[in-house]
Amino acid sequence: xxxxxxxxxxxxxxxxxxxxxxxxxxxxxxxxxxxxxxxxxxxxxxxxxxxxxxxxxxxxxxxxxxxxxxxxxxxxxxxxxxxxxxxxxxxxxxxxxxxxxxxxxxxxxxxxxxxxxxxxxxxxxxxxxxxxxxxxxxxxxxxxxxxxxxxxxxxxxxxxxxxxxxxxxxxxxxxxxxxxxxxxxxxxxxxxxxxxxxxxxxxxxxxxxxxxxxxxxxxxxxxxxxxxxxxxxxxxxxxxxxxxxxxxxxxxxxxxxxxxxxxxxxxxxxxxxxxxxxxxxxxxxxxxxxxxxxxxxxxxxxxxxxxxxxxxxxxxxxxxxxxxxxxxxxxxxxxxxxxxxxxxxxxxxxxxxxxxxxxxxxxxxxxxxxxxxxxxxxxxx
Amino acid sequence: xxxxxxxxxxxxxxxxxxxxxxxxxxxxxxxxxxxxxxxxxxxxxxxxxxxxxxxxxxxxxxxxxxxxxxxxxxxxxxxxxxxxxxxxxxxxxxxxxxxxxxxxxxxxxxxxxxxxxxxxxxxxxxxxxxxxxxxxxxxxxxxxxxxxxxxxxxxxxxxxxxxxxxxxxxxxxxxxxxxxxxxxxxxxxxxxxxxxxxxxxxxxxxxxxxxxxxxxxxxxxxxxxxxxxxxxxxxxxxxxxxxxxxxxxxxxxxxxxxxxxxxxxxxxxxxxxxxxxxxx
Numbered sequence: 001x002x003x004x005x006x007x008x009x010x011x012x013x014x015x016x017x018x019x020x021x022x023x024x025x026x027x028x029x030x031x032x033x034x035x036x037x038x039x040x041x042x043x044x045x046x047x048x049x050x051x052x053x054x055x056x057x058x059x060x061x062x063x064x065x066x067x068x069x070x071x072x073x074x075x076x077x078x079x080x081x082x083x084x085x086x087x088x089x090x091x092x093x094x095x096x097x098x099x100x101x102x103x104x105x106x107x108x109x110x111x112x113x114x115x116x117x118x119x120x121x122x123x124x125x126x127x128x129x130x131x132x133x134x135x136x137x138x139x140x141x142x143x144x145x146x147x148x149x150x151x152x153x154x155x156x157x158x159x160x161x162x163x164x165x166x167x168x169x170x171x172x173x174x175x176x177x178x179x180x181x182x183x184x185x186x187x188x189x190x191x192x193x194x195x196x197x198x199x200x201x202x203x204x205x206x207x208x209x210x211x212x213x214x215x216x217x218x219x220x221x222x223x224x225x226x227x228x229x230x231x232x233x234x235x236x237x238x239x240x241x242x243x244x245x246x247x248x249x250x251x252x253x254x255x256x257x258x259x260x261x262x263x264x265x266x267x268x269x270x271x272x273x274x275x276x277x278x279x280x281x282x283x284x285x286x287x288x289x290x291x292x293x294x295x296x297x298x299x300x301x302x303x304x305x306x307x308x309x310x311x312x313x314x315x316x317x318x319x320x321x322x323x324x325x326x327x328x329x330x331x332x333x334x335x336x337x338x339x340x341x342x343x344x345x346x347x348x349x350x351x352x353x354x355x356x357x358x359x360x361x362x363x364x365x366x367x368x369x370x371x372x373x374x375x376x377x378x379x380x381x
Numbered sequence: 382x383x384x385x386x387x388x389x390x391x392x393x394x395x396x397x398x399x400x401x402x403x404x405x406x407x408x409x410x411x412x413x414x415x416x417x418x419x420x421x422x423x424x425x426x427x428x429x430x431x432x433x434x435x436x437x438x439x440x441x442x443x444x445x446x447x448x449x450x451x452x453x454x455x456x457x458x459x460x461x462x463x464x465x466x467x468x469x470x471x472x473x474x475x476x477x478x479x480x481x482x483x484x485x486x487x488x489x490x491x492x493x494x495x496x497x498x499x500x501x502x503x504x505x506x507x508x509x510x511x512x513x514x515x516x517x518x519x520x521x522x523x524x525x526x527x528x529x530x531x532x533x534x535x536x537x538x539x540x541x542x543x544x545x546x547x548x549x550x551x552x553x554x555x556x557x558x559x560x561x562x563x564x565x566x567x568x569x570x571x572x573x574x575x576x577x578x579x580x581x582x583x584x585x586x587x588x589x590x591x592x593x594x595x596x597x598x599x600x601x602x603x604x605x606x607x608x609x610x611x612x613x614x615x616x617x618x619x620x621x622x623x624x625x626x627x628x629x630x631x632x633x634x635x636x637x638x639x640x641x642x643x644x645x646x647x648x649x650x651x652x653x654x655x656x657x658x659x660x661x
Contacts, residue, residue: 049601050601050612078601078603079601080507080599080600080601081504081598081599082508082511082599083508083511083600083601084508088512091512093512181614181616181617182618183425183426183618183621186425187423187425187426200618203615203616203619207619210424283603285441285442285609286612286615286616288442288443377443378619379616379620379623380616380619381443
């Protein structure tokens with residue numbers, strides 16, 4: 001990450017140079033018109049990736065008018081391979097961003113002025129998946145195995161889990177850089193693969209077993225869930241610009257934005273299929289059954305929310321920060337070199353938003369939430 | 382006619398190579414001293430060509446449009462981005478070349494940076510440019526900027542060589558006619574630069590395609606074939622043939638752009654000699 005940053009500044013210099021040499025043709029580009037909703041405040045929310053059910057709550061809040069009720073005209077910005085949401089936010093190109101806590105904290109340490117104002121996913125969705133017949137069921141079983149990991153800061157739960165189980169990730173396992181599909185596990189090139197419960201794991205269950213001609217089932221695989229191993233870290237959170245949080249107008253806007261967001265996620269809890277349709281209508285290339293699976297799994301990461309959706313739990317935050325500071329990856333790096341300073345997170349705004357949502361009759365705890373059983377079809381179609 | 386035959390023969394050769402390897406290659410790949418020297422030949426890594434073709438005909442998702450229509454549409458979108466990037470890049474390159482030819486100082490000062498510009502990795506450039514989308518230009522135009530950024534380089538360097546190619550006696554003749562800089566440029570330097578320009582444009586065309594596809598992947602710009610590749614590759618676990626349909630589209634796009642660029646030279650180069658020009 002740090003290396004990319006220096007290169008970025010080089011690139012900036014190069015661009016300025018080229019731009020300075022008379023690219024008059026760029027004037028032809030017309031700026032996209034901003035919010036057209038009269039008195040609505042235009043807001044940009046930077047997502048981590050393309051539209052998919054991981055962001056269903058935000059999509060639903062836009063579609064169902066929950067943000068409009070709050071006087072906000074929210075525009076969702078899709079992510080991409082090289083789009084770093086917290087950087088986009090820190091640069092002022094978006095008003096809020098969705099990002100994983102450890103990665104955002106790493107950006108903070110490098111100077112990004114951002115604050116976690118709503119911990120939407122209270123739980124981590126990262127698994128390490130292995131074949132059932134491999135006998136791998138817990139972190140300690142990974143000893144001597146080929147272990148796939150994504151790198152780029154997505155690997156720390158795995159490393160913390162292995163360290164906790166008494167393994168030295170550098171010596172006791174063979175680490176393999178994993179692609180963003182699960183082919184390596186299916187081809188048995190690796191013994192255990194990193195997977196998100198709501199995405200890659202579903203892709204395994206959408207693939208056909210050549211031996212039987214049928215889809216793989218959950219019985220074919222075993223899962224190491226970092227939540228039960230005690231090395232999970234906080235993931236999707238809403239981040240705001242720290243400096244702007246001094247401005248009362250931005251504070252109010254943040255409360256309103258979070259209120260709309262809470263309503264959106266509560267809507268998806270109670271209307272999973274409708275939310276799936278909203279995501280599919282947004283032009284996601286992933287199929288319907290895959291998206292419904294994703295809505296359902298993401299709901300599990302949020303609900304039930306004992307302290308209310310989005311409230312940052314001190315113990316979870318501490319665990320995330322501790323792992324970020326102490327766990328080394330294969331190159332010996334930790335996510336953070338020191339404890340986060342300044343305003344890394346605050347529950348001020350989410351609590352106000354919860355009060356507002358409750359006042360509007362929204363169930364912000366989802367105590368009675370029951371996940372459904374989703375049947376995946378081949379290719380998720 | 383002959384050219385078309387060669388292209389078809391090339392395609393057939395590739396198809397035979399692919400299927401031939403699948404036939405004789407080890408499905409588990411060949412590993413030598415712990416290093417995989419030959420790729421796996423199983424259906425998950427290398428689907429049969431007919432599986433890919435058949436996938437093109439089937440709907441993208443249940444009830445959706447067939448994949449080939451989606452891919453062709455994406456390619457057309459990317460073609461538009463490529464064209465815009467190519468035109469901008471070629472113009473910028475041309476202007477830079479003229480400026481560098483006119484002023485020695487500009488050449489000395491600028492040429493190293495022109496070369497340096499191409500060492501900046503796209504992955505660093507793309508997010509920076511992507512931020513302009515939606516504020517000062519539509520998101521697709523940012524990808525055009527990336528394409529232009531790659532395309533301007535061969536034109537600038539090749540055209541500079543071309544503009545400097547007239548012999549000293551030619552330049553002196555123009556001077557003896559009392560022709561000014563502009564007249565010398567139009568009557569002498571441009572015509573003699575043409576054989577240098579077209580190979581440079583062909584390189585620029587290829588660079589613009591790469592820039593557009595990689596730019597789309599990098600910034601996640603919706604609608605093009607780059608985005609399609611990344612979306613389909615995520616489904617490679619369960620539908621390995623799908624990602625190859627998008628890659629096929631990208632390859633086709635490259636061929637189309639190369640063809641279109643070479644059409645440019647037909648009217649201008651009819652009576653000129655072809656020279657081998659090394660622009661890099």
